[in-house]
Structure formats: C-alpha cells, structure tokens
Amino acid sequence: MAGGLSGRRAFLGGLLSAGLTPALTWADAGSPAFLSAAVTSDGRYVLCGIDAALRVRFEVPLPARGHAAAAHPSRPEAVAFARRPGRFALVLDCVSGAQKAMLQTPEGRHFYGHGTFSADGSLLYTTENDYEAGRGRVGLWDVTRGYIRLGEWDSGGIGPHDIERLPGTDTLIVANGGIDTHPDSGRAKLNIPTMRPNLAYLDQGRIIEIAELPPELHRNSIRHLAVAPDGAVAFGMQWQGDGPVAALAGLHRRGSEPRLVHAPAPEMRALAGYVGSIAISRDGATIAVTSPRGNTLQCHDARSLTFLEAYELTDVCGVVKAGTGFLATSGVGQLVALANRAPVRTAQTALRWDNHLISV
Template sequence: MAGPSRRGFLAGLLAAGMAPQASWADLGHPAYLSAGKSPDGSFLLAGLDRTGAILFRHALPARGHAATAHPTRPEAVAFARRPGQFADVIDCRTGAALARLTPPPGHHFYGHGVFSPDGRSLFTTENAFESGDGRIGIWDASDGYRRIGDHASGGIGPHDIKLRTSPDGQHNLVVANGGIQTHPDSGRAKLNLATMQPNLSYLSLEGTLQDQLILNADMRLNSIRHLAISATGTVGFAMQWQGDAGADLPIIGLHNPGSAPRLMAEDDPRLRNLNGYGGSVAFSCDGTQIAVTSPRGGVVQIADCTTGALLRELRLTDVCGLASDADGFVVTTGQGLLAQLSTSQADRPSHIRARTDLAWDNHLIPIA
C-alpha cells in the first residue's frame, strides 16, 4: 500500500494542531524592510535581502514611514507617516495583507511600533489629539491583531519606540516623546513650541514609568525622535531641532537608565552640516560607534561612543535610511540607492549594493 502523501500528512498535522509554523527562514531570511515610493507615485513597503534585491512588495494606501518585524513569524507591520490612520500587517512570503489596523476614534498613529519579545503583543505610538496626550496602543498579535488597550507614553508626541533588554535580561519599552503637540485639523503644524519638552521614557511592558530622561533647558527645542539600542542596552537617540536655523547643537546622544545623557560631538562645527535634523540612528554591530543620517543636510555622521568625538562624515544626497551589519553601516536614499558604508572610511560609500527606481523613505528596518 502506498504511504501517505505530503499533503495528507500536513493536513493531519494541521488537524492535530501540530503543523509547523511559518518562519522568516521560509522567506530566505530577508535583511531589511523599507517604505518607498514608485515612479508612478504609488507607495509600498518592500522586503530586501542584504544585496538590496527586493524579495516582496506590498502596496500602501498612502506614504509609509517605518515598519516592525514579528520576532518569529514572517510578518511585518508597516506604519503610515504621521498623522497616520493605518498600519498594514503583511505576510512577507507573498506581500499579501493580513490585517489593516486603524487607531481608535480621537487617535492617530505616529509612524512607529514594536513587538513584545514573545511576539504576542504589538505596541504602537499614538496621539490622543484632543487632549494632546501621548499614548501607546496595545494589539493582540496572537488574536488577529485585536486592539486590547493603551497606556500613557510618558509625554507628548511619542514617535519612535523600541524594545530594550537590560544586561540582567529584563525587557522594557523605550519611547522617544518628541514633545511636539499636533492635531489632524492642523496637519503637521507644531502647536506648542513655546512650552514643548521632549523626553526619553522607559516603560514596563504593562505601562509603568520606570525612568525618564529630560534634557536641559537649552535643549528643550531638540525634539527626541528616533532610537537605536545597543547589544548592551545603551539607548542611542537622534533629535530634530525646532528652534532657529543654524544652531550648532548635538543631534545624537547616548543614555542608560539612572545616568546622565552623553551628547555626541558637542563642540564639532560639522554638526551644522546635519541642518538640525537626525533622520535615522544606528549603532555599529560592536557598539563602539553610532551613526546618524540627515536627508536635509545630505550627510551621514559617525561618532565614537567612548569619546563622543565625530569620527567621519559622508555626503550623500537625500540619505535617511540607516542600519548596521558586519561590514559597517548600510544606508538608503531617496534616489533609490542602497549603499555600504565602512566604519573605517566614510568620505564615500565603500560599495553601492543596489540601485532601484524607488525613492526609499526615512527608515531601513533590520530584521533580526
């Protein structure tokens, strides 16, 4: 008698609740996610391998900003640019939509989100725009991404959010509360510059405020926007200056809970080249260097995490997306480039990995 077919075997496993769960390995281990714009003006989220080859595309209804990858399943969530009203859950094997998340009435998304370590929960940065309060939305990723609640972000204008693991193995959320109040009726207008106060908030997964960094008064208009976490739990943060143009102020800093921040390249005149704008931030794989991009300045700057000194600068038109790999840093541009940047040479890209006809958006999200 012939043995059971593979289809019949898998059907039996499924009926018994034992079917193998899809993983990122089924997709060939993609390296990055990035939102982008096609030549015809349509928007998408793409999955890229390390060479810059596109593995999948998912059409977005409007401009995207950032994304987050599920820790085990080949799923990603693409977030609208603020003030956003959609977040698409994507099957990265096919690019198909699994769900479209909509914030509750009176809220909008701020462009970022992150999964819990076990992948059961998704946390999203949101604005409760009538009160102006920052909120962290909570979605049950094990039950069709059902909305199950929200809690305070620790400030106004939460933008980026990351999962941090402390040296003792504890997990918490780090939130970049940019301090800028907005309202959809006013578009992207900044409504509270006279009183804005950014902060960096550390929250338990349940929402308890554990620690908070508030910058000095002379940095009050330096909106904390984007985050990176080193392997040892150090938080890197990138800021965007909301004051008068031309200020030579630090745009990247380092922080550990319970300690004072360390601002990078404080006295270096090349800070002016960033044009007051940190677009993306990333640590080198060994944690010894931190890089920041500025599409407004058309530069990438790399600083030494020990001394704070600015080590090198690369000029690259419309550069913003940034991630690290074993060879240094990887950047994307609005001109369709994905380029390798060595940690030891930065006067030019050491290797252009790929050129496309897509305009890559703000962030290059690594898939762990």
C-alpha cells in the first residue's frame, strides 16, 4: 500500500482500538479515481488505485494476472477478475489491502474478466461461460452476505465479456462476443463460422432487448462497453474475419439499430482489427478506442460517428473518461491524460498496466 496512507491507517486503527467503527469510504484508500491491474518491475501482479493527479495511491497483491475490476459504489472495496478464462475473482479491501473473499465459479463455468455492481452495491453481476452448453451466463452474488452466489441468468448470447449498467438503473448491458470457447481447448475459438455477437439488455434476468450487427459483420466480436450519461452504449469489437473490416466500434440506443463508427482506411488499418478498450466522454460527445496491437488511441465524434484524431501510444489499452476528456494506460507504464482530444499530462511509472482502466 502507498506510504501516504500510513497516517490515515494509524488514525483508523486508533478509532478501532477505542471501540469505534467508522464507515470507510474511498477517501480512506487515498481517493482513487481509477483502478487498473498491473505487473510490477519485479514481476508481481497487483491491483492499483490511481488518483486524478495520476498518482498511484495503492497497490494490492493479486495471485495471477488481472484483467478488469469492479469498484463498489460506496465503500473502498473492489473485485479483481482474473484474465479469462479465469475461475477466481478476489474481493479486496483497498484500505488495508486484505483479501475479503474469493469468488469461485460453479462447476462448468469460468469468468470472462468483467463484472459490475448494482446501483446500491448490494449485488455483483459477473460474465461467465457455461462451457459445456456453449452459452453465456450472468452470475449473481449477494454482496451483503459476503458475496455468496445467488444464481445465474442467461446472458442472451455466447461468450459474454464486458457488462455495464444503464445510468440510474439496474438494467444491464452485456457484450456477447459470440465466440464459443472451452477450457479443454485453452483460448481456441471454436465457432468462428457461425458467430453471432450481440448486445443484450437484461432487467432482473429477463432479456428485454437484443441488438445484432449486420450479417456481413457476424465475425466482429463485440467485446467492450462504455455508457454515456444519456444511456447511449458505445461498443468496441475485435475482428475474427479475413481481410479488412469496415468498422470496429459503434453506438447503440435502446429501440434502434446499432450504428457503426466510420474512419478512413489508414486509421482502420492502424487498429489492426482489434479494439482493446473503449470510453465515451462525460458530455457524450466523443468516443475513444484503443488498440495495443496497433499502438494507437483514436477519438471519434459520437454524434456523426466520424474520425477526429489519432495518437501513437506504445501498447496502449486501458482508457476511461476523465475530466473533460480521457485517461489512457499502456503496457510500458505510461498514464496519459487527454483533454480537447489532445494529450495534456503524462506520468511514467514502473508498472506495466494491464488491459483495462475502471472508474471509481
């Protein structure tokens, strides 16, 4: 844990010894604005909290490589997910660094690296694979009772990856990537010719809407999501077909067809068929996508869905809305803040940042 928190921890320890139990908040963990998994210079896996000034506020150990995390909406607690296909997710106290619980999938399931809390923080939803049935699931975990498993819902498709909530609701959006996998085959993709990725909207386990891509893009695996304040859902994709692809990002609003982001051919080639993360700005005006394979971050107009700018960033992947723009992370240790579609601040760390950056 970061040294700047030692005084605060000593203060809290004094209150506890006096018999007082104050409710902890994210301020007690150094007021992080973002979470990201990383690898340290000596090869340790950690989950980090990063504040708005791009300072690393804490490092909590992980047993293996992390992927994404979910931040509890009110208390300094995070769930760190293993890189898929993973069978564990750790519940971490971000003040003390202690492991509070380990979530393990039931027999025949594995995690896909993402999850989200309900609006009140009482439930955790996780994307999972029922690999014998070849069907996606959403796992339900009761936070108030120590993260016991309550059950599961159908995800509405195959290969669910990212999961988010519509603002101010508990309506879930699931990115069903469409790719069937099985642990016995490692990360092999078993159904590329018959893929059918989609966005599925769930309300209390009931599938209330499914949005699919045009048939000619059925090999465009929908992987990652970002939700605008007005409920528009930006989605990033990874192309499993041959030759070039017309689009790797899009925008969807409930009740309408998905709309695709268009970019000039050189910019599309620069993405190398792979969007690693996606974000949408606080005002909903700009979409950012990253490609670690292409070493590029691109910004697009969320209204016209046209290309705006591109920035060369080595091994960039994590991106999230921050201030009036975005914050991006890279596998070579960089933290890059962008405003008005231009880099305004950069911090270099000794950490190799992993795939995703999550808002607290």
